Amino acid sequence: xxxxxxxxxxxxxxxxxxxxxxxxxxxxxxxxxxxxxxxxxxxxxxxxxxxxxxxxxxxxxxxxxxxxxxxxxxxxxxxxxxxxxxxxxxxxxxxxxxxxxxxxxxxxxxxxxxxxxxxxxxxxxxxxxxxxxxxxxxxxxxxxxxxxxxxxxxxxxxxxxxxxxxxxxxxxxxxxxxxxxxxxxxxxxxxxxxxxxxxxxxxxxxxxxxxxxxxxxxxxxxxxxxxxxxxxxxxxxxxxxxxxxxxxxxxxxxxxxxxxxxxxxxxxx
Numbered sequence: 001x002x003x004x005x006x007x008x009x010x011x012x013x014x015x016x017x018x019x020x021x022x023x024x025x026x027x028x029x030x031x032x033x034x035x036x037x038x039x040x041x042x043x044x045x046x047x048x049x050x051x052x053x054x055x056x057x058x059x060x061x062x063x064x065x066x067x068x069x070x071x072x073x074x075x076x077x078x079x080x081x082x083x084x085x086x087x088x089x090x091x092x093x094x095x096x097x098x099x100x101x102x103x104x105x106x107x108x109x110x111x112x113x114x115x116x117x118x119x120x121x122x123x124x125x126x127x128x129x130x131x132x133x134x135x136x137x138x139x140x141x142x143x144x145x146x147x148x149x150x151x152x153x154x155x156x157x158x159x160x161x162x163x164x165x166x167x168x169x170x171x172x173x174x175x176x177x178x179x180x181x182x183x184x185x186x187x188x189x190x191x192x193x194x195x196x197x198x199x200x201x202x203x204x205x206x207x208x209x210x211x212x213x214x215x216x217x218x219x220x221x222x223x224x225x226x227x228x229x230x231x232x233x234x235x236x237x238x239x240x241x242x243x244x245x246x247x248x249x250x251x252x253x254x255x256x257x258x259x260x261x262x263x264x265x266x267x268x269x
Contacts, residue, residue, distance in 0.1 A: 020246065027243025030236040039207045047228075047237055051207040055122060055218035059201065060190050062126035062214060063133065068183060070130070071137030078138075079145040080167055092142075095135035106132050107199035115200050123214045125201030129193060133186045140185065144178020145171060177260050184256040188249055194222035203227055221245055 038048030082088050110128030118124045148171050156166040172179070202217025205224070219227060221241050229238035 023239060023242050023246055026236075027239035027241075027246075030240035031243065035237070035240060040205045047234065049221070049224060049237075049241060051205045052219050052221050052224040052241075054207065055201075055213060056191065056220040058210060058213045058218070059122050059126050059129065059197075059220055060187055062123065063129040063190055064183065064186065066126070067130045067133050067137055067186060071134055071182065072141050072179060074134075075138045075141035075145060076167060076172075079142055080163070080171065092139070095139055098131075098135040099139070102195075103132060103193060104195040104199075107196035110196060111199040119215070120200065120202045120217045121215050122201050122218045125197045125220075126214070128196050128200050129190050132193070132196060133189055136189065137182045137186055140182035141175070141179050144175035144182075147178070148174040177262075180259045181256050184252055184259065188252040188256075191245060191248055191252070192222060194220075194226055197223050198226070 034046075035048055036053070037050055038046060039051050040046065040048050078088050078091060106128055110124060110131070114124035114127045115121075118127075152170050152174060153166055156170045161169070197220055201220065201223065203219050203223060204217040205219055206216065208216050208218070221244065225238050225241040225245070228234040228241070
């Protein structure tokens with residue numbers, strides 16, 4: 001059994017390393033400063049992904065600005081204020097169910113709800129990503145809140161602090177690592193999402209400012225990868241974008257682990 005488990009572990013690790021190596025070997029040679037710093041020009045047949053990078057930044061920021069207050073606020077209510085345990089259990093079950101729904105279904109719902117009202121735009125894509133990431137942020141923060149010892153709350157109440165003051169000064173500082181980790185993991189999921197954005201954000205490679213960009217169609221890096229590989233046959237550019245996304249994902253996961261360990265040390269865990 002030990003040998004079988006070691007074999008399964010080795011096969012899994014080899015598969016992951018093979019995929020990472022294959023993407024990096026085919027993608028890194030195609031990354032250049034011109035690719036990263038210019039926009040596409042069909043007159044000169046120049047390919048640039050700067051608009052796609054900016055669109056990715058716009059949609060990440062817009063989604064986080066909305067999903068973090070909603071996710072943290074709902075987690076605080078369910079953990080600290082809600083008294084109906086059956087209602088809390090139903091909401092938790094619904095959040096876990098939503099986490100397992102395929103992203104293409106979110107894209108279809110986002111197209112019907114947001115694209116029909118705001119047009120095909122980055123804003124519609126960001127709102128769709130808010131719905132996708134809200135259960136993840138809420139459950140992550142909620143589990144972090146539950147790790148704060150009840151004695152901390154009782155001690156603060158014994159000193160005469162009110163409910164909100166206890167939450168603000170005792171509970172939240174004690175689980176800030178969970179909040180930040182949920183935020184970082186949400187960024188990773190937003191970066192890797194494509195199916196939902198195909199329905200809502202569009203394929204445009206135009207370069208716009210923040211306001212114009214959010215109200216206009218735009219392709220993120222993952223959507224651009226699909227377009228270059230499937231529609232235009234530019235597999236070298238597609239591998240370059242895949243390598244960039246893989247490096248960003250690795251950095252995000254490492255950041256989440258580092259932040260969690262840092263705040264755990266500060267709390268003396």
